[in-house]
Amino acid sequence: MDVLAPLLVIALLGVVVWLVTGPLRAGATAAEDVDAARREDLEAAKEAKYREIRDAELDLRTGKLSEDDWRAIDRELRAEAMELLRRLDELG
């Protein structure tokens, strides 16, 4: 056990150093992917917008929104969703 303990500690240290320095060893450019990050954010925003559109429709059908209110909200939300799609397409 006396020999094993230092070996285990050294092994753990090695794992930690290997893990945390991975991105530094790969270099700044390899880790950089701004477009991918932007796309993920926009996809999440798009899904949230779709959820809002569905919610509004369910509110209309279950009597919590009047037809006029729903039309206004739906138009606004769909315009926002289209804008998100446009921005997604711009990323290529």
Add this chain to the structure above:
Amino acid sequence: MATVGQACLILALLTCAYGIGASLYGAIAGRRDWVDSGRRAVYALAVLATAAFVILESAFLRSDFHYSVVATHSSTTTPTFYKAAAAWSSQQGSLLLWVWLLSLWSSLVLFLVRRRLRDVAPYATAVLLGFGAFFTSLLIFAATPFETVAAAPAEGTGLNPLLRHPSMMIHPPMLYSGYTLWAIPFAFAIGALVVRRVDADWIRATRRFALAAWFFLGVGILLGARWSYAELGWGGYWAWDPVENASLLPWLTGTAFLHSVMVQEKRGMLKVWNVSLVLATGTLAILGTFLVRSGILDSIHAFGASTLGVPFVSLIGLMIAGSVALIVTRRDSLRSEHRLDSLLSREAVFLGNNLVLVGLAFVVFWGTFFPLISEAVTGEKAAVGPPWFDRYTVPLALVLVLLSGIGPVIAWRRATLANARRNFLWPVGAAVVTLALLIAFGVTSNVAAVTMFAFGAFVVAVVGQEVARGVSARRAMASEGPARALVSLVRRNRRRYGGYTVHVGMAVLFVGVAASTAFQHARDVRLSPTQSATIGGYQITYQRATARADYRGDRLERVALGAVLDVKRNGKHVTTLRTERGYYPSTAAFASGSIVQGIFDGDATSEVGMKAGLTRDLWTAIRPDPEYLNKVIDALVVKTRNQPIDQQFKVVGNLLGTYKQGAFPAQFRLISSPLVTWIWLGGIIVFAGGLIALWPAPDAARRRVTAGYAGRVARELGRA
């Protein structure tokens, strides 16, 4: 292996320090590689904390008494099931559990958002690693679990008998999961404020974690209540005890947060309120951990000493000061995008619900900390009891249940008269009918309870109506049968229908609380065998005494003195109940050589005799009469003082025989409570709703198409 465990903690602290520096440098210098390295420091923390936790758990399972913490919290006779749980009954083990859970949840959230929120995430990483550094520092410098002694004692002290209950295996990890999960929205809120990105993106990214925190904390609270009811021998499930209250505080503010974020997501309103709530909830989660571990307030289950007071108070002070400074300096970015259109709108109801929940949290906070406040002001420690809490919480709970019925059906922005009539007619009718039935059956003695029953019916009717209308709408849209339409409806709107299910569960739970407190019959009686007492129409007869000794191997584990009770109603046998008082021998008295003294000087627990039913629980607990028992014990102690151990065991056997045969009187607590089971059923419904809301949504359509944007929106909406 203790050396390896200690090295894991030191490496963990160094990793946290490195990760904080790397994340902040990466964020400020715009270096993605350093940010990623900081994120990986969280993964490394998870590896190290897992290794440390496994080493400690294996020491407990092996009963390795070289570890001081194992010797003081476990024994060879502790059942294996409880040996594993004994780790977190200790100060050191519970702090390690905290770090371990924090590292796992933090790794999960940072992995999921590794390509999102790139501006916010590095600061959130630094905050999460800051918590990691704080707790690993405590484990290294103040409460190390890997302290060892050269000569291990032959036997350990054993686990506190009160904690030998199945729910205690799950209750602390649930609570700690809740506490640690609240650190995640807290950290992302800090990150969002630092970079002034205070839209709903960080809320969406961490919403599931906030919901999981709420879920786990709620499960932990309910398991604690169940443990109190079944194990503590006083007959209640909630005593407004400081440690219970400490877990309730972040749950209340967290519940408020889960509601008010919907207003921010829908309308861009309440931004200051939301960040304030989540920062307060994160701080209260740390406060909850502190109260359990510090012993600063007298509690039936504060399992720590107060050595950690200064570091915890410093951390809490830093969290409060930092949160306030960030909110004040970012107030321009936190302006609402819309104003409240009408007081008759869902936004207004959510705001009302938030005020009630925060009001409840304030009442609980004030009552919990009153002993410290009174000591600071008057120099004397004074506490407030359950009647004080009930005076304020009962009306607030009534309003909360009412609002939980109004919220799901009132319109966003502005409710019209026609809309209100359409949505509230049947639910109000259900409430009125319930009220009329209660009055007709003469249930009028407690106005608050009767009002709660009516409000509960209102909530159930609202949700029933909502589900029926949703199914009807779904059937019209998709030509599905009712069952299929219900499944599709819930599957496509998990958050909404999960939330509605939670509301039903809470209504059921509150009805159970109201009924069991308002219409409970409780008596403390002293009975000798063959004597009877009546409670709530039941005749309970003390049939005979029971006595037995439980051994594990050749070691006496417990002496149980109990009673068999016969229960009759209107002369007809209903059930037979068995209740016991368990005495766990004190190791110290054993060491002094007196077995008899040792048995009754140790810890004692109550085994409740209970018949639980959907409409009523009959609950009994025995406490052998100390006046008689002590006389017998004192005589036996004198008689056996200088006798060898095997002779003393024989005397214990004789004592048990005498108790069984004799006509010793005993104290009994007898309780007849209606609808207690509804509390546990309500809790199960609440958590089923939580699971529905937590369950991931079906894969959203992400394929790109080349049609016009309006067509794409319509098509993708239809597919998802």
